[in-house]
Amino acid sequence: MSSVRIPIKCLTSQDPGFRETLLSSLSLPMADDEAIDAAVVRILADVKSRGDEAVIALTHQFDRLNVTSVAQLEISRQELKLAYDTLSAEQKSALDVAAQRVRAYHERQKIEAGCHSWEYEEADGTRLGQKVTPLDRVGIYVPGGKAAYPSSVLMNAIPAKVAGVKEVIMVVPTPDGARNPLVLAAAHLSGVDRVFTIGGAQAVGALAYGTQTIPSVDKIVGPGNAFVAAAKRRVFGLVGIDMIAGPSEILVIADGTSNPDWVAMDLFSQAEHDELAQSILLCPDAQFIEQVQVSISKLLPEMPRRKVIETSLTNRALLIQVEDMSQACEIANAIAAEHLEICAAEPRKWADMIRHAGAIFMGHYTSESLGDYCAGPNHVLPTARTARFSSPLGVYDFIKRSSMIEVSEAGAQTLGAVASTLAHGEGLQAHARAAEMRLKTVL
Amino acid sequence: MSSVRIPIKCLTSQDPGFRETLLSSLSLPMADDEAIDAAVVRILADVKSRGDEAVIALTHQFDRLNVTSVAQLEISRQELKLAYDTLSAEQKSALDVAAQRVRAYHERQKIEAGCHSWEYEEADGTRLGQKVTPLDRVGIYVPGGKAAYPSSVLMNAIPAKVAGVKEVIMVVPTPDGARNPLVLAAAHLSGVDRVFTIGGAQAVGALAYGTQTIPSVDKIVGPGNAFVAAAKRRVFGLVGIDMIAGPSEILVIADGTSNPDWVAMDLFSQAEHDELAQSILLCPDAQFIEQVQVSISKLLPEMPRRKVIETSLTNRALLIQVEDMSQACEIANAIAAEHLEICAAEPRKWADMIRHAGAIFMGHYTSESLGDYCAGPNHVLPTARTARFSSPLGVYDFIKRSSMIEVSEAGAQTLGAVASTLAHGEGLQAHARAAEMRLKTVL
Missing domain, CATH: 3.40.50.1980 (Nitrogenase molybdenum iron protein domain)
Known part of the structure; x- marks a missing residue:
């Protein structure tokens, strides 16, 4: 040696x-690659305009799958369960322990990391606070091919489910039809709701815009290659995304x-x-x-x-x-x-x-x-010095907050005078009038 | 009428x-405008390579300010205080009440919204948790000219300061040298540390890359025009940004x-x-x-x-x-x-x-x-249906989390066997070996 x-x-x-x-x-x-970005723009536009038809054509082109409908690209929950049931006892047990520990940590995080609604009342009866709600529907990108990581499925799907996301849609490319049973078993264990065997920018587009068969989501998370990263950047704003790793x-x-x-x-x-x-x-x-x-x-x-x-x-x-x-x-x-x-x-x-x-x-x-x-803690972590301003993936990435404001009649008197002064200072008179109208002694 | x-x-x-x-x-x-984006790429590259020199030239070009050093573009704390001191009693009092209420709400938010570290210990002595730290340095973009909003200064700077950010750097363009005293007074009241009278993509570039005079920041927040928005998108990743409004x-x-x-x-x-x-x-x-x-x-x-x-x-x-x-x-x-x-x-x-x-x-x-x-609640809110997945600006935008993991010797025995199985399943043998080496009975 x-x-x-x-x-x-x-x-x-x-x-x-x-x-x-x-x-x-x-x-x-990661810097943007102009050639990749241009290809991604074309793919996204195609998926947006042709929906299912584009997904079928692009999945044929990139992953060599021959189907006539997107429904044929969906893996049923029974198939996911079967993948789990047929693992070796050792693998099943390891995956069970990992899923249980990741869930326990994120349940603790949900409690500790402020994923709850709160409110307080002031002396004049005005009530202020925040309401916390989970996202409705989330998409998880899971890379296929060589680097197929079942642990990534757990780390992305479990926090979403702990947060209370109703529907988690997973996409995973299966080039030449090769499915990774550990990945499917992890999807079963994490409570993923639907799985489509699609990948690349076309999968990101399908999740962002929705197609006839694939529902649009509110946020897309999970690692991917340069095409996936460029597509996520492009759809950011229409949907939420996690960090580009x-x-x-x-x-x-x-x-x-x-x-x-x-x-x-x-x-x-x-x-x-x-x-x-x-x-x-x-x-x-x-x-x-x-x-x-x-x-x-x-x-x-x-x-x-x-x-x-x-x-x-x-x-x-x-x-x-x-x-x-x-x-x-x-x-x-x-x-x-x-x-x-x-x-x-x-x-x-x-x-x-x-x-x-x-x-x-x-x-x-x-x-x-x-x-x-x-x-137990998440393995999706900020790279490239972004830990200066960002956090591990967590339950907090799958909830969002709404400010709650209920001003009492008494509160409207004191706050109204303040808002009126400041609004006039900014030249926004309708803002001022809206506050003044609620005053008992109209200004 | x-x-x-x-x-x-x-x-x-x-x-x-x-x-x-x-x-x-x-x-x-907001969709990207290709012409604006191209101009922004040029401006950012200029600021990155020439630093102060580019900032001086671009501020002359866009805002018609003639200076020979960036130091001349800085507004001292004394000037900020003077702007506050010379407000009318009514405006001073209104700004005071607003600042105090915004601060009170965000202090409550800091407590309720999980901006604290936490940890728990398992039976075998393994300890897991998260450490919360504020960002080191934050940049706040404040629009100048027609739409100068002192309330925006309060809403962006106060949550950062409540979070514990040590240094808040504000940039505000002053076309033809026109300074808004309410904006400067709000900066004083919010505890902004430094103010530079620069704007546009050049201000975003200066905050992201740093120049000889302007320190680089970890995150840039605040509203701006299409150039500012495009510049924020471009520097995202190098620094954090808030939502594009x-x-x-x-x-x-x-x-x-x-x-x-x-x-x-x-x-x-x-x-x-x-x-x-x-x-x-x-x-x-x-x-x-x-x-x-x-x-x-x-x-x-x-x-x-x-x-x-x-x-x-x-x-x-x-x-x-x-x-x-x-x-x-x-x-x-x-x-x-x-x-x-x-x-x-x-x-x-x-x-x-x-x-x-x-x-x-x-x-x-x-x-x-x-x-x-x-x-009291923040007026920086998600627009364009992004409330489906994002939140008001808050204290949580100025902190970040680090996972804390301390596995005991006993914990390493049970977890090591699980990690080994899963790592081998993913074909990552060094991961497996690193876990196995900590086992008393080496696998």
């Missing part, structure tokens, strides 16, 4: 221009007390996603960084996806020696990583200093992969 | 094809117990915003609809903005006779209006049936204009 050293980029925080080098090495939000990232902060093999494997577990995935290690201990390098060389040859891992590590990974753990936390805030592992003896101490990260994995036993599958 | 009847479109819910007619009459999300809308559901003058004036108060604004009345009582028509004819001549109101009502308004109040609520859910007034004897009864609306104004005394200025 060869043990070649992978040429991973090494930095220290004392390098001149360190901060610029670091920031310019990070992933950027970039390549996956992990940042490990290590104090040197970890098993270097564990750290190396955690870096691999991002790198194996694709060549653009990024793995970064921050550590004050030069010797530990060297041990991780040795572990990488030792463990890589045994990985089935070693080609992808090697390319990703060579092109994208960074091993950074920092002055101390406080500086590591400060740099971590600048990176705002999707996944942040704190592999340290006192992980909470350092977690308190973190402001920006999609998910924070604390302690030696919390491998990022546990969070990907079954710890 | 002439009392010409405005030709407003009248429908009844029993008209053939009513639902299609209605939906096709509603405002759509369309023309304003009001939907009034009336049971016939209201004063028709009040209803007419409430319809005016949307219509006066601009020619594209839309006012709709739903009422089961044909006689009341007729009374509102009479009130419209009677009240319109006295309105200073009657030209705008008349154009908006003629082109965009709808008076719809429905079968009963239940049907009115059902239609209101299909419309998903930005502002929904329920002018009825029992407003709560009908509000319970509403699922989709930006804000719900209940009872005869709750004119929409009270909500615009000083009731």
Whole structure:
């Protein structure tokens, strides 16, 4: 077994221009590709105008499925249940545990994260508050083909169902008719209502505009390729969308007390996603960084996806020696990583200093992969530094709020005078008059 | 005083094809204008590459300001305070009351709407939760020129400050150097940290990329013209943005117990915003609809903005006779209006049936204009049917969440086996190995 050293980029925080080098090495939000965007505009217009007919033609063109009606592209609930029933006992049990834990976490989130209506009354009887309602209907895009991830089905569908969304419609392309039984089983377990075997921009268009057979939805979530991402951007506004996900990232902060093999494997577990995935290690201990390098060389040859891992590590990974753990936390805030592992003896101490990260994995036993599958929190996380302003997918993405305002007759007297003054100041006299008319002593 | 009847479109819910007619009459999300978009791409690229220099040149070009440094475009805190101090007592007091009420409502929202961290521990010692942190720095776009709205400053800046955002940077164009003292006073009252007199796509670019003088922000909120909207769409992903607002809308559901003058004036108060604004009345009582028509004819001549109101009502308004109040609520859910007034004897009864609306104004005394200025809830609301999936601007828009995961050694044993099975099912062996390495009995 060869043990070649992978040429991973090494930095220290004392390098001149360190901060610029670091920031310019990070992933950027996906840029629009003009050719892809132009193709997507054509596909969306076709689906909007021809509906089912366009979906049938495009699914024939891209996935080589021959059907005469969109109804033939729907997978019945019985088929979903059958896919689940025929899993191996081990797979069934693993999927059960994962679904149950993801549901439990999101039910807790529904309570804690303010997904409830509230109201308060003021002394004059005026009542103010917010009403929370779930979205009516949500579409979930699930990639097909090579990268078919049943865990994504759980992570997207369960929060929607916990939020109270009545109808969850899943789309999943099945090129050449290849269906992934684990994906269908996950749809069954998550309570997905309807599944159509369509994909690409045509699936996004069908969900956004609706066709004769496929109902239009209020929001579309879930990962997809560049065509899917461009289509989601284009229909944003007509429907809601989740974030456009970039390549996956992990940042490990290590104090040197970890098993270097564990750290190396955690870096691999991002790198194996694709060549653009990024793995970064921050550590004050030069010797530990060297041990991780040795572990990488030792463990890589045994990985089935070693080609992808090697390319990703060579092109994208960074091993950074920092002055101390406080500086590591400060740099971590600048990176705002999707996944942040704190592999340290006192992980909470350092977690308190973190402001920006999609998910924070604390302690030696919390491998990022546990969070990907079954710890409970969502694995759909903000990438490309967007953790500075956005959150993991959650129940809160499937509810929305309406302000509730009931001004009493007494309240209308005091508020009316204020509104009148401000409205006149903005030159909006009808606004002012509407308030003044409710005054007992008309101004 | 002439009392010409405005030709407003009248429908009844029993008209053939009513639902299609209605939906096709509603405002759509703003479409991209290719020419505007192309200009915006050029401006953004210029600001990104030349920084301050581009901001100075573009502000000279568009707003005719002659400065040699961006520092000259900054308004000091002293100037903001002076603008406030020199307001009339009436305006100062009205702005004070509005700011205080908006702050009180959003402080309540911060508590109720889940803007706090939470965590729970499982039997095996595994701890799961979410950490909530405010955004570091936020940019607020405030339109200048004709439509200068101090209330918008309060509605955008106060929730950010209540959320705990450390630095709020406001940009407001001042064409030909014209500054609006009410806008500056509102910035002072809301705790805005820095103000630059820049606008258009160049202001959005400066906030998104940062320049030598203007710091980059994490999110940009606030209304603007088509150039500002296009620029916000383009920088979305690099920074967060709020919704792209369309023309304003009001939907009034009336049971016939209201004063028709009040209803007419409430319809005016949307219509006066601009020619594209839309006012709709739903009422089961044909006689009341007729009374509102009479009130419209009677009240319109006295309105200073009657030209705008008349154009908006003629082109965009709808008076719809429905079968009963239940049907009115059902239609209101299909419309998903930005502002929904329920002018009825029992407003709560009908509000319970509403699922989709930006804000719900209940009872005869709750004119929409009270909500615009000083009731407390935010006046930045989802337009163009986006209330189906989005919410009023709120404290929740200025915080974000990080998942917190700390798996105990015992937890890693049970979760590790599950993650291993699922990871192998997805062909991600490094994910599986990372979980397996933490097992005491290595698989």
